[in-house]
Amino acid sequence: MDVWSSLMDGFATALTPLNFMYAVIGVILGTAVGVLPGLGPAMTVALLLPVTYALEPTSAFIMFAGIYYGGMYGGSTTSILLNTPGESSSVVTAIEGNKMAKAGRAAQALATAAIGSFVAGTIGTALLAVCAPIVVKFAVSLGAPSYFAIMILALLAVTAVLGSSRLRGFASLGLGLAIGLVGIDSVTGQRRLTFGQPLLADGLDIVVVAVAIFAVGEALWVAAHLRRTPLHAIPVGQPWMGKSDWKRSWKPWLRGTAFGFPFGALPAGGAEIPTFLSYVTEKRLSKHPEEFGKGAIEGVAGPEAANNAAAAGTLTPMLALGLPTNATAAVMLAAFTSYGIQPGPQLFSSQGPLVWALIASLFIGNFLLLIINLPLAPLWAKLLQLPRPYLYAGILFFATLGAYSVNLQAFDLMILLVLGALGFMMRRFGLPVLPLILGVILGPRIEGQLRKTLQLSAGDPAGLWSEPIAVVVYIIVAIILAWPFALKLIKRNRPGKKPLLPANSGAADYSD
Amino acid sequence: MTIVVGYVPTPEGEAALTQAIAEARKTDTTLLVINSSKGDALVDNRYAQDSEIQSIEDRLATQGIKHVIKQPVRGHDAAAEVLDAAEEHNAELIVIGLRRRTPVGKLIMGSVSQRILLEADCPVLAVKAG
Numbered sequence A: 001m002d003v004w005s006s007l008m009d010g011f012a013t014a015l016t017p018l019n020f021m022y023a024v025i026g027v028i029l030g031t032a033v034g035v036l037p038g039l040g041p042a043m044t045v046a047l048l049l050p051v052t053y054a055l056e057p058t059s060a061f062i063m064f065a066g067i068y069y070g071g072m073y074g075g076s077t078t079s080i081l082l083n084t085p086g087e088s089s090s091v092v093t094a095i096e097g098n099k100m101a102k103a104g105r106a107a108q109a110l111a112t113a114a115i116g117s118f119v120a121g122t123i124g125t126a127l128l129a130v131c132a133p134i135v136v137k138f139a140v141s142l143g144a145p146s147y148f149a150i151m152i153l154a155l156l157a158v159t160a161v162l163g164s165s166r167l168r169g170f171a172s173l174g175l176g177l178a179i180g181l182v183g184i185d186s187v188t189g190q191r192r193l194t195f196g197q198p199l200l201a202d203g204l205d206i207v208v209v210a211v212a213i214f215a216v217g218e219a220l221w222v223a224a225h226l227r228r229t230p231l232h233a234i235p236v237g238q239p240w241m242g243k244s245d246w247k248r249s250w251k252p253w254l255r256g257t258a259f260g261f262p263f264g265a266l267p268a269g270g271a272e273i274p275t276f277l278s279y280v281t282e283k284r285l286s287k288h289p290e291e292f293g294k295g296a297i298e299g300v301a302g303p304e305a306a307n308n309a310a311a312a313g314t315l316t317p318m319l320a321l322g323l324p325t326n327a328t329a330a331v332m333l334a335a336f337t338s339y340g341i342q343p344g345p346q347l348f349s350s351q352g353p354l355v356w357a358l359i360a361s362l363f364i365g366n367f368l369l370l371i372i373n374l375p376l377a378p379l380w381a382k383l384l385q386l387p388r389p390y391l392y393a394g395i396l397f398f399a400t401l402g403a404y405s406v407n408l409q410a411f412d413l414m415i416l417l418v419l420g421a422l423g424f425m426m427r428r429f430g431l432p433v434l435p436l437i438l439g440v441i442l443g444p445r446i447e448g449q450l451r452k453t454l455q456l457s458a459g460d461p462a463g464l465w466s467e468p469i470a471v472v473v474y475i476i477v478a479i480i481l482a483w484p485f486a487l488k489l490i491k492r493n494r495p496g497k498k499p500l501l502p503a504n505s506g507a508a509d510y511s512d
Numbered sequence B: 001m002t003i004v005v006g007y008v009p010t011p012e013g014e015a016a017l018t019q020a021i022a023e024a025r026k027t028d029t030t031l032l033v034i035n036s037s038k039g040d041a042l043v044d045n046r047y048a049q050d051s052e053i054q055s056i057e058d059r060l061a062t063q064g065i066k067h068v069i070k071q072p073v074r075g076h077d078a079a080a081e082v083l084d085a086a087e088e089h090n091a092e093l094i095v096i097g098l099r100r101r102t103p104v105g106k107l108i109m110g111s112v113s114q115r116i117l118l119e120a121d122c123p124v125l126a127v128k129a130g
Helices: A002-014 A017-035 A041-048 A057-082 A088-139 A144-161 A166-181 A206-224 A243-265 A272-285 A298-321 A327-338 A352-383 A388-407 A410-428 A434-456 A461-465 A468-493 B011-027 B050-062 B078-088 B103-109 B112-119
Strands: B002-006 B030-034 B067-070 B093-098 B124-128
Touching: A002 A017, A002 A088, A002 A352, A017 A041, A017 A057, A017 A352, A041 A057, A041 A206, A041 A327, A041 A388, A057 A088, A057 A298, A057 A327, A057 A352, A088 A243, A088 A272, A088 A298, A088 A352, A144 A166, A144 A434, A144 A461, A144 A468, A166 A410, A166 A434, A206 A327, A206 A388, A206 A410, A206 A434, A243 A272, A243 A298, A272 A298, A298 A327, A298 A352, A327 A434, A388 A410, A434 A461, A461 A468, B002 B011, B002 B078, B011 B030, B011 B050, B011 B093, B011 B124, B030 B050, B030 B078, B050 B067, B078 B093, B078 B112, B093 B112, B112 B124
Parallel strands: B002 B030, B002 B093, B030 B067, B093 B124
Antiparallel strands: none
8 A cells, every 4th residue: 555655664764863853852842832832832943943854754753753742732831720811722721721730620621631642643743644645636637727716715714713803803914914025026026025135135034033032922911921920830730540540531522622623723723713613512522511610521632633643734735735714734834935946736646755754654653652751740830830021032142043043144233123023013913923924825826826827827816716616615615705694684683692612711822 | 016927838937837836925026937939930839828828827817916918029038028927027137948958059059047146136046837
């Protein structure tokens, strides 16, 4: 079998001592940033990107894969022990997880989260290995018009579906697309948005943009809100589960996986919706509905499985189509480009060994997370006692070093500061960061497909809907855009339904 | 006149509080309980939570001691907060708890007790955990 032998080759690459070491480093680093609210895997990958230029691309991506899965995993620890979600995808986990911890069942909550993540991550990665080549087969037949349509769909869906305010989402997307436009137009050679500054002609380096928005923006934001009343983390020993916990957990794990993977794989992915769906489902199906709201283990098991399966799902469009739908995948895509690797459907054929090593390292990372983190849970909780000035000083140091090392130009540090201030303002005014990053990364690629389409049709805009798939995608786009208005109409006729989650469910994190 | 006690939810802190209650009862003065945090970390186990503060409140009330409990989070270290409070309320006595520190730990983190002992303008009573 083709997939099987490629995957085995991938394992052979990923299990060399050096690559295995990078996987361990990635997993530990990823969990650490996942545990700390405000820091996320996307920021970490962006910070490490310049540092890893000296490495083989394969080693770098194996480390990034570890960071990605580790970040998903680490968020749950903070949710459960502190009731502050470390990641936006663990908001739902906090609902039941923290109640369990308060009732003295923190060890069981952590265990079901860890084992559920492992189960869902493993199934999700297996599905990724099976699905991605199928998607590729379908994708190579697509022409530029369809690509353009699918990318538009991904951008609009991420902007409109996730987050609380569509207006803010689109504002952020617009900012990102504008930043992506800076530089020389690849077709006509005209300068765009360079303000006569020759150093801007090459465009803004994506590493500088990502580091500025994620790291500098967050550091400024934390500096502006440095002092807050400290909390106590609920003390916990070694996570473990009893027989009845296993019995009540395994079905939610599998159902969570079933929710998570497809949602992650859709271009409108993200882990928030499936975690929430999983929670609602478990609440309805549970044999102990009276325990929900007081710490039901199903309410931790399901959503945690869902967010890890979604993390695996998100990699399907990223690897098969070059379409990222969360911040970490977007930064990883940027990493491909900075290694001179062209993302897209050709990736599997042109960089087969790298891609399969990456997928194999996801399996390995998952396993490592389980065996490293079950015993280390109490240690991760200690990480939260780290004074933030030390932490953010370190991050700013790496951010500056990274931004400077990309081109060795002091001008990049100016851009870092300006965009860092922009990142701060976005947090201040509640603009989501993800659409901006996607806009910066996907913007130039979308433009490329648009130009190609228009060149093929000799400038006739009808070329944009010349492929049937493009037409279908545009219809979906129209539905997504019209949906809230339709919903408003329905609500007007049927008023008085309460929202299921409180509006401010406490996601202090923007980095996905 | 008041007695200022630096409180942390640890055995040393409890010992200091117990001693301070005894002193306050002896002289019938107001007891000012200070429990502070710099507030720069997400989790600080030396910052008492509401339930702990409530139990101290109850304990002082049942013993009939005039008291004020303060929990400043202003970015200052605990020594500065205790010394500030002592100066502001013209304290006659500061009570603190001591714990054993390694020389390296003291070098890196500094010592709150040492600063209070050296810089206070009033007598300082230092107690160890029973």
